[in-house]
Amino acid sequence: MSSDVIIRLEAVTRVYKVGVESIRALDGVDLQVRQNEYVAIMGQSGSGKSTLMNILGCLDRATSGRYLLCGQDTTKMSDTQLARIRNKQIGFVFQSFELLGQLNALRNVELPLIYSSNGWFSRKELAMEALARVGLADRVKHKPNQLSGGEKQRVAIARALINKPSILLADEPTGNLDTHTSEEIMALFDRLHQEGQTIIMVTHEMDIARHAKRIIRMRDGRIVSDSSTQHDLSLHGSDGGQ
Amino acid sequence: MRPLLNGILALIQFLYQSVNLAIGQIWANKTRSFLTMLGIIIGVGSVTAVIAALSGLQAKILTQVQSLGTNTIFIWPNRPTTGPKANAPWWEIRFKPEHFDNLLTYCPSVARFGRTAGLGRYTISFRDKSVEQVEVSGTEPAVLQIQHRTVSIGRLISQMDELQARQVCLIDPRLRDKLLLDKECIGQAILIGHHPFIIVGLLEPRPSSIFGGQESENLEVFIPFQTSFRLNRDPWIMAMAESRSAGQSEEALAELRSFLRRTRQVAPGEPDTFNVQSLENELRTFNKIALVVTAVAGGIVGVSLLVGGVGIMNIMLVSVSERTREIGLRKAVGARRVAILAQFLIEALVLCLMGGLLGVGLGQLLTWGIANIPKAELDMAYIPWQAIVLAFLFSGAVGIFFGMFPAIKAARLDPIEALRHE
Numbered sequence: 074m075s076s077d078v079i080i081r082l083e084a085v086t087r088v089y090k091v092g093v094e095s096i097r098a099l100d101g102v103d104l105q106v107r108q109n110e111y112v113a114i115m116g117q118s119g120s121g122k123s124t125l126m127n128i129l130g131c132l133d134r135a136t137s138g139r140y141l142l143c144g145q146d147t148t149k150m151s152d153t154q155l156a157r158i159r160n161k162q163i164g165f166v167f168q169s170f171e172l173l174g175q176l177n178a179l180r181n182v183e184l185p186l187i188y189s190s191n192g193w194f195s196r197k198e199l200a201m202e203a204l205a206r207v208g209l210a211d212r213v214k215h216k217p218n219q220l221s222g223g224e225k226q227r228v229a230i231a232r233a234l235i236n237k238p239s240i241l242l243a244d245e246p247t248g249n250l251d252t253h254t255s256e257e258i259m260a261l262f263d264r265l266h267q268e269g270q271t272i273i274m275v276t277h278e279m280d281i282a283r284h285a286k287r288i289i290r291m292r293d294g295r296i297v298s299d300s301s302t303q304h305d306l307s308l309h310g311s312d313g314g315q
Numbered sequence: 316m317r318p319l320l321n322g323i324l325a326l327i328q329f330l331y332q333s334v335n336l337a338i339g340q341i342w343a344n345k346t347r348s349f350l351t352m353l354g355i356i357i358g359v360g361s362v363t364a365v366i367a368a369l370s371g372l373q374a375k376i377l378t379q380v381q382s383l384g385t386n387t388i389f390i391w392p393n394r395p396t397t398g399p400k401a402n403a404p405w406w407e408i409r410f411k412p413e414h415f416d417n418l419l420t421y422c423p424s425v426a427r428f429g430r431t432a433g434l435g436r437y438t439i440s441f442r443d444k445s446v447e448q449v450e451v452s453g454t455e456p457a458v459l460q461i462q463h464r465t466v467s468i469g470r471l472i473s474q475m476d477e478l479q480a481r482q483v484c485l486i487d488p489r490l491r492d493k494l495l496l497d498k499e500c501i502g503q504a505i506l507i508g509h510h511p512f513i514i515v516g517l518l519e520p521r522p523s524s525i526f527g528g529q530e531s532e533n534l535e536v537f538i539p540f541q542t543s544f545r546l547n548r549d550p551w552i553m554a555m556a557e558s559r560s561a562g563q564s565e566e567a568l569a570e571l572r573s574f575l576r577r578t579r580q581v582a583p584g585e586p587d588t589f590n591v592q593s594l595e596n597e598l599r600t601f602n603k604i605a606l607v608v609t610a611v612a613g614g615i616v617g618v619s620l621l622v623g624g625v626g627i628m629n630i631m632l633v634s635v636s637e638r639t640r641e642i643g644l645r646k647a648v649g650a651r652r653v654a655i656l657a658q659f660l661i662e663a664l665v666l667c668l669m670g671g672l673l674g675v676g677l678g679q680l681l682t683w684g685i686a687n688i689p690k691a692e693l694d695m696a697y698i699p700w701q702a703i704v705l706a707f708l709f710s711g712a713v714g715i716f717f718g719m720f721p722a723i724k725a726a727r728l729d730p731i732e733a734l735r736h737e
Binding site for chain 2: 127130132133152153156157159160161165167171173175184185187188189232236
């Protein structure tokens with residue numbers, strides 16, 4: 074029960090009703106993630122890893138069980154409260170970037186600040202800072218269609234970081250990128266982790282997952298293994314960092 | 316204080332961003348947005364033009380009434396729609412000069428009155444020059460006084476001319492020029508038909524009038540009323556009167572009516588065979604008509620705004636479905652339902668207000684157009700500011716009303732589903 078536990082899932086179950094059938098996407102998941110952990114969630118499609126991500130990101134609610142984020146029980150929260158949590162505590166990075174085409178990089182990064190009442194006076198500075206952090210200080214005025222895939226994902230990461238979230242949730246962050254660009258993005262993740270950011274990512278690629286310090290494997294809505302990557306690292310003969 | 320201030324600033328910020336975004340969205344789909352707005356543009360444009368025309372007409376009539384005086388009364392024969400005279404031929408309905416004998420004695424509220432006789436069109440000639448189809452009317456001096464007519468040179472028709480039925484006339488300066496008369500043509504004789512007349516005065520042109528037809532277009536020739544009967548045994552007689560004051564015009568109307576019923580031997584219970592109308596009365600009638608026309612135009616614009624609104628709703632639904640992923644993302648980064656609702660509502664509102672603005676612009680163009688239609692008496696047409704305010708209020712209301720359903724639909728989207736949308 075140490076105080077640096079950010080995420081605590083207690084017997085979380087998520088049941089979807091499809092017609093008369095009910096599908097257990099998550100089946101009694103217990104999980105703890107501490108401050109500054111770097112976690113990869115792996116599993117085949119249908120294993121429940123996306124559902125887990127959605128619940129961790131407060132986009133979805135558990136059917137039963139409890140989810141405590143930074144000590145707050147999210148299970149009983151209203152939609153508005155969950156929106157607030159997503160705004161302040163969680164940074165999302167998606168496979169297909171999800172940038173708004175008509176806005177330039179700076180405006181895209183600012184987006185979460187529109188929905189929060191703080192950071193009003195320093196909006197631009199915060200966005201510039203976040204863009205500089207991902208190495209795009211010179212691409213501020215570019216629209217998404219003027220940016221490469223890697224640059225787009227960096228903008229998305231800057232957007233995820235702008236409210237200094239407790240956790241960075243990445244769903245297949247390199248799924249739409251080539252190998253070289255993927256490595257660049259993963260290097261950025263590694264650096265963010267070294268700077269103290271808690272990161273949870275979903276992936277099905279071992280090359281990507283090995284960057285994390287802890288790998289959780291899922292199958293049929295349950296966690297089947299939860300191990301540190303020290304073993305994997307020795308196998309691949311790489312230190313995973315820069 | 317600080318959190319409240321922060322909240323207000325955040326709201327302003329949010330509204331500003333939403334409006335900006337909405338304009339960006341509209342600009343990105345220029346053609347589509349314009350076509351969507353078209354219903355509102357046309358609706359607002361046409362109704363503002365109609366209102367402008369009516370306002371112009373009203374202003375014009377008001378200035379003329381004020382120049383003539385509201386105590387002016389017009390009297391003309393009129394065939395009733397019911398009663399025994401309903402099918403009478405016009406010659407039975409027309410006034411005879413003696414119908415007005417001793418009028419001032421029996422109508423104490425009437426200050427002065429005079430008769431006019433429409434004689435028809437004549438060829439007017441001087442030496443070898445002639446002008447055909449000139450409207451000639453006989454007129455008593457009082458009529459010219461009531462109408463505030465003046466001459467630039469010479470004099471008006473006098474009481475003496477009347478008593479002696481002199482063959483004198485007042486002419487239009489343009490007629491003088493067409494007939495190649497002297498510049499100072501007083502005393503020169505012209506032929507009206509076959510009758511010689513001496514010119515005693517040159518009329519000052521008067522502005523075109525709604526009541527008297529287009530005098531400014533037609534050449535005018537006036538002769539004494541009594542002299543008229545030498546040209547035409549059965550002229551079309553009308554009369555003009557003036558009550559002692561504007562406040563007495565109602566009494567004057569009543570007195571004139573009962574007097575004329577007696578002299579024209581209209582049996583009790585039968586409808587009048589003539590019309591007695593004060594300018595004030597006429598103004599009231601016009602205002603009533605204007606109100607009805609405005610209401611009808613309002614109804615038409617209501618329908619067109621309704622159609623426009625359905626178009627707005629349709630395009631907003633398309634927009635919501637096109638931007639499902641965007642909505643999903645916004646929700647993921649912390650947008651509440653209200654924020655999404657407001658964003659789409661503002662977009663619909665901006666769309667409609669832009670339509671309203673362009674509509675008012677179109678209305679202004681139409682107004683300039685109708686103000687320049689010759690002979691239409693609409694040169695004073697203008698859009699009153701109330702109409703502009705109303706146009707914007709209506710467009711705004713349409714935006715909110717028809718934007719609500721798509722906005723609610725957007726706000727209710729599930730973020731996970733939305734982000735998965737292709």
